[in-house]
Amino acid sequence: NHNKFNPSQSSTFRNNGQTYTLSYDFGSLVVVLVFDTMTVQNIVTDNQEFGLNFDGILGMAYPSLAVGGTPTVMQSRLQQDQLTQPLFSFYFSRQPIYQYGESSSWKVWTPNSILVRSSGSLSPGKCTGSLLSRNKFAIGDQATGWCSQGCQAIVDMGTFLLAVSQQYMTSFLQSTGAQENKNGDNNSYCMLGIEASYLPSSSGEPLWILGNVFLKEYYSVFDVANN
Template sequence: QEWFVVLQASTYCDLFLERQGSAAMHICFINLQLTYYGTIYIGTPPQPFKVLFDTGSSPLWVPSISCKDKAYSKHHRFDPRKSSTFHGTGQPFSIKYGKGSVEVILGRDTVKLGIQTYKYLTVLCISKAIRPTPLLLILHTIYLCFRKTDGSMVIFGGIDQSYFTGRINWIPVIYKYQWRIAVDSILVNSKKIACRDGCQAVLDTGTSLLLGPKSEINQIQQAIGKVRLTFADFLHTVHSFNCRNLRKMPNVVFVINGIQYPLTPQAYTRKDNGHCKSGFSSGSKDYDHLILGDMFLREYYSVFDRGNNQVGLAKAV
């Protein structure tokens, strides 16, 4: 199979704003606020693609007309023949994921994000084989809203202070091929209940829950109390509890670079058809680090600064 690589395909939202001279766009969400997505344009004239903005994955994907997989036969696919700015490299690339792998032929083309056009964006962003593109060298920020369909925002090249309160706390990135940071500890009622000797975490907009090693997640579940294992599959475990216990449950506090980042019970709980489920989960894969997904990122305005190899967090409003 041959794929053209730029951004992962998803569903549709087409709202754009210009703020402080940066490229900004609203992100829509679907499925109980579990998926956030927007639209980009590739090529000349531009071809629209519905995408997930996933900080947990370094390559950017869309299917092309070269892809013969039947799963994409009914989806919009990139056609390089219709773009006057497309440049094929003929360079093969392959990558393995936790589930499956992809083989591709690389190319270059213009990509429009909101009002900004990035010329000749290399299709692979962070890789040992391909140098990072300018897109990920600039600063971009994420604001994920739980309450309003059009409230969430991704901004490339700027910070909008209307989306957070207080100051931004800067945290060094400890692994340059991911947005991975060091976590000091995890507290409940001022006691260390997980990550006691420190651990690592990835800020991942492409993950809806907060995932981690089974031992650490089990300790968190025990500390918040009155949760029971509902089911487990190859993706994750699900713990549920009586919604009437919600007001009695404690905050879970992540200490990062000396600063406390609390999650209230309302923040770490998912409500589905009257049932309350814990947003902490582990899967069949025993992670060696935490994945701070949308459950965490909805609470904190997030700044991804590849130029200075750091991330910033501030309390979202």
């Protein structure tokens, strides 16, 4: 139950008549490309193009990834002098916010003992999003050596889990100290907020996806001008 966009109630809405198909691993979606004024707090962006019938994702990646060369929200805001520099940030609260029907809020368990450090430069991926090159991966204060020959990571707010390159998955799980035992009520599932990534990056290096399970540990700032 949330606010919904109704084009008939907008005096600034325009339909350009074009459609576009977005393809995903789990299916596809046809969107209608339209224009309207977008307001986020006190930032007003005129004639922003977006895909109608699509709910949940606001693209903040590089313009080269935009559908049909459509100006991104960041581009539009800069062109309209709504921002002084191409910089944005994200913070995901660790506290549950959303309620789903009559059930309690969803929670994903992650061990507090794990600390992941990374550094590097972002670059636009051909099909994926923002890529981060890394050569060090530490758990706690202990270097693992997993990325000593280089790794690629996708920074993706649209992915919920942390996707670990499959060749490191077993070692990663062992490092959490989690153990399977027979105790419990036998009436529920316990899941880590981690999954294996089986695809290499375009450079052939191990590929990780830093989703919300990773990003909620940090206040993440993206300096687009300096990649």
